[in-house]
Amino acid sequence: MTRISLNSKKIETIKEICASFGNKPSEIINILHKVQGALGFLPKEVQEVISEEIRMPVAQIYGIVSFYSFFSMKPKGEHPISVCLGTACYVRDSEKVLDEFKRQLGVGIGELTDDGKFSLDCLRCVGACGLAPVALVGEKVYGRITPAQVKDIIAEYRDK
Amino acid sequence: MPDNTFYTEVEPDDAKEIIESHIIKGEKVERLLYLDPDKMQHIDNSKDMSFYKKQLRIALRNCGFIDPENIEEYIAMDGYKALALCLTQYSEQEVIDIVSASGLSGRGGAGFPTGKKWAATARAEADRKYMVCNADEGDPGAFMDRSILEGDPHSVLEAMAIGGYAVGANKGLIYIRAEYPLAVHRLQVAIAQAREYGLLGDNILGTGFSFDVELRYGAGAFVCGEATALIHSMEGKRGEPTFKPPRTSEKGYMGKPTNVNNVETYANVPAIILKGADWFSSIGTADSKGTKVFAIAGQIKNVGLIEVPMGTTLREIIYEIGGGIKDDKRFKAVQTGGPSGGCLTEKHLDIPIDYKSLADAGSMMGSGGMVVMDESSCMVSVAKFYLDFTVEESCGKCTPCRIGNKRLYEMLDKITKGKGTTEDLEHLRNLSNVIKETALCGLGQSSPNPILSTLDNFYDEYLEHVVDKKCRAGVCKDLIRYEINPSACIGCTNCARNCPVEAIHGERKAPHSIDQEMCIKCGTCLTKCKFNAIRIL
Numbered sequence: 186m187t188r189i190s191l192n193s194k195k196i197e198t199i200k201e202i203c204a205s206f207g208n209k210p211s212e213i214i215n216i217l218h219k220v221q222g223a224l225g226f227l228p229k230e231v232q233e234v235i236s237e238e239i240r241m242p243v244a245q246i247y248g249i250v251s252f253y254s255f256f257s258m259k260p261k262g263e264h265p266i267s268v269c270l271g272t273a274c275y276v277r278d279s280e281k282v283l284d285e286f287k288r289q290l291g292v293g294i295g296e297l298t299d300d301g302k303f304s305l306d307c308l309r310c311v312g313a314c315g316l317a318p319v320a321l322v323g324e325k326v327y328g329r330i331t332p333a334q335v336k337d338i339i340a341e342y343r344d345k
Numbered sequence: 346m347p348d349n350t351f352y353t354e355v356e357p358d359d360a361k362e363i364i365e366s367h368i369i370k371g372e373k374v375e376r377l378l379y380l381d382p383d384k385m386q387h388i389d390n391s392k393d394m395s396f397y398k399k400q401l402r403i404a405l406r407n408c409g410f411i412d413p414e415n416i417e418e419y420i421a422m423d424g425y426k427a428l429a430l431c432l433t434q435y436s437e438q439e440v441i442d443i444v445s446a447s448g449l450s451g452r453g454g455a456g457f458p459t460g461k462k463w464a465a466t467a468r469a470e471a472d473r474k475y476m477v478c479n480a481d482e483g484d485p486g487a488f489m490d491r492s493i494l495e496g497d498p499h500s501v502l503e504a505m506a507i508g509g510y511a512v513g514a515n516k517g518l519i520y521i522r523a524e525y526p527l528a529v530h531r532l533q534v535a536i537a538q539a540r541e542y543g544l545l546g547d548n549i550l551g552t553g554f555s556f557d558v559e560l561r562y563g564a565g566a567f568v569c570g571e572a573t574a575l576i577h578s579m580e581g582k583r584g585e586p587t588f589k590p591p592r593t594s595e596k597g598y599m600g601k602p603t604n605v606n607n608v609e610t611y612a613n614v615p616a617i618i619l620k621g622a623d624w625f626s627s628i629g630t631a632d633s634k635g636t637k638v639f640a641i642a643g644q645i646k647n648v649g650l651i652e653v654p655m656g657t658t659l660r661e662i663i664y665e666i667g668g669g670i671k672d673d674k675r676f677k678a679v680q681t682g683g684p685s686g687g688c689l690t691e692k693h694l695d696i697p698i699d700y701k702s703l704a705d706a707g708s709m710m711g712s713g714g715m716v717v718m719d720e721s722s723c724m725v726s727v728a729k730f731y732l733d734f735t736v737e738e739s740c741g742k743c744t745p746c747r748i749g750n751k752r753l754y755e756m757l758d759k760i761t762k763g764k765g766t767t768e769d770l771e772h773l774r775n776l777s778n779v780i781k782e783t784a785l786c787g788l789g790q791s792s793p794n795p796i797l798s799t800l801d802n803f804y805d806e807y808l809e810h811v812v813d814k815k816c817r818a819g820v821c822k823d824l825i826r827y828e829i830n831p832s833a834c835i836g837c838t839n840c841a842r843n844c845p846v847e848a849i850h851g852e853r854k855a856p857h858s859i860d861q862e863m864c865i866k867c868g869t870c871l872t873k874c875k876f877n878a879i880r881i882l
Contacts, residue, residue, distance in 0.1 A: 253564035271485030273642035312488035314642035
């Protein structure tokens with residue numbers, strides 16, 4: 186894996202976040218939430234900086250990042266797409282919607298398109314079961330989607 | 346409207362008429378009133394709608410009726426009165442006795458008696474104790490906790506303070522999913538307001554009792570709904586469960602006695618204190634008291650949250666409140682209890698719902714998700730769907746769950762691909778039972794339930810998959826193909842235009858055909874054809 190170099194501004198941001206939680210190892214989950222919110226994702230270089238700051242082994246931080254599905258070590262697209270695979274969406278055929286997103290974007294789950302515009306993920310229930318099947322583009326919720334609508338949804342964001 | 350008038354399908358243009366006629370003249374707008382589908386009559390009082398008639402709202406009492414970001418509206422609904430009553434009139438033991446006598450039990454899934462839990466934490470000797478609220482609503486298809494936190498956050502804070510008083514804890518922690526940003530916001534507002542009004546913090550109402558609440562955020566792990574895993578996650582560790590005993594009431598957060606209850610359980614507490622244990626225990630069945638909130642979703646007409654007394658039957662919920670199956674298809678199964686529950690069928694529709702009868706039927710109460718399925722759902726695929734979920738969410742600590750569930754998933758996958766044998770069905774059952782008996786925590790102990798219940802109730806469907814290599818619901822892609830019946834096809838080209846892979850060919854006004862090599866079996870053509878010319882073989 187190629188290493189990414191973090192610029193000094195980003196390193197400063199991470200340090201500030203750690204300090205705001207008193208550099209306490211028990212606050213690691215809150216720290217990771219904040220850092221991911223600021224930088225978008227948590228590659229190992231970021232984890233190393235946190236490790237230095239709060240004096241927690243980087244292996245332990247990696248253990249936490251990889252355990253929780255909310256944390257990602259890969260960058261997300263400009264328009265992250267998430268298809269809900271909760272039960273209510275599933276029985277209303279969200280899998281077919283997901284397949285169509287995969288086909289249209291040419292990427293698998295957890296992957297990013299070459300131009301960095303879109304990333305595709307699935308998630309488990311956003312509590313919008315009345316609108317099933319549901320997909321999110323960024324924070325916008327699309328309800329009652331059919332596979333045929335997928336192309337149009339992507340087109341909405343293609344040139345944004 | 347405040348007078349229980351219920352208008353449906355209201356358009357912006359209707360607002361003028363409603364104001365002029367209903368609000369100014371006091372005449373209801375007949376054409377917009379809810380139409381009873383059975384009697385074909387407009388109903389002018391929402392209490393007479395079958396959707397509401399069977400319901401009784403205790404946990405959801407304020408949701409939708411008050412502004413959740415305004416503490417005064419909650420106080421106007423007798424909010425914090427129960428806390429004041431406990432702090433000034435009742436001893437700690439009396440509060441526990443009331444909760445015990447009410448028969449309230451854990452609404453998160455397992456149904457452990459709440460009073461017993463509180464008593465255990467109260468008994469434990471320590472310099473610090475904690476009250477924890479489990480708001481890590483992980484079951485897909487369940488959103489009752491989210492609705493309570495968004496619609497009535499103070500009811501949970503008040504109950505936590507009451508519990509804190511009863512067990513001797515001064516600190517409350519709410520463990521909430523990061524996926525619920527609005528609920529987080531509402532809780533933050535509610536906590537700040539309660540502190541401002543002196544209902545949280547030091548020396549509440551001048552009684553000398555101090556209690557404060559903080560939020561802890563989850564990060565997307567289903568297993569963190571398990572109490573020991575939840576506590577590890579709050580401590581900043583991987584959310585892995587540990588063996589019980591010791592129970593969290595003895596050794597929980599930071600090694601101190603910790604009482605963990607679910608959101609809905611807490612939401613019941615203030616009402617119980619105010620109206621009394623006898624009132625609460627008069628609702629429900631012999632073993633299960635009070636009401637339960639269910640999230641109904643899936644192939645049903647009315648989707649959403651409902652709250653009914655324990656003992657209501659599935660038939661009443663699905664047909665009277667839920668309005669029946671969507672598109673008037675045939676009911677096939679209802680899945681209760683999320684990934685730990687099971688699928689119930691027609692023959693279970695008349696059992697009264699309580700903790701015990703659902704468990705006896707091979708499912709469970711769980712947190713109250715209820716997904717209704719019609720004949721278009723393949724039960725083998727449904728079981729596979731749940732196992733896929735469990736495999737992904739297993740924390741990996743114990744072998745039966747980590748490896749066993751993966752093997753179960755592989756067997757189901759094989760069956761849905763038409764490569765299964767009848768021996769596989771036996772292996773499925775045996776391995777399921779082994780995992781249930783040997784897994785470390787509730788996740789693994791219940792993860793095979795979706796398989797066992799579908800094997801029990803839909804064995805012939807499994808057999809069809811392995812013997813005849815057929816999927817009657819037309820879901821398993823490897824077992825079906827789409828074909829156009831040339832005598833019914835009029836060549837309207839609708840299917841061809843909508844096919845995402847351009848696999849349908851044919852001249853206009855002449856029968857079309859599907860290129861099986863190119864077809865991805867997405868089913869779009871089937872839904873687009875207006876002439877019933879496309880069939881699944």
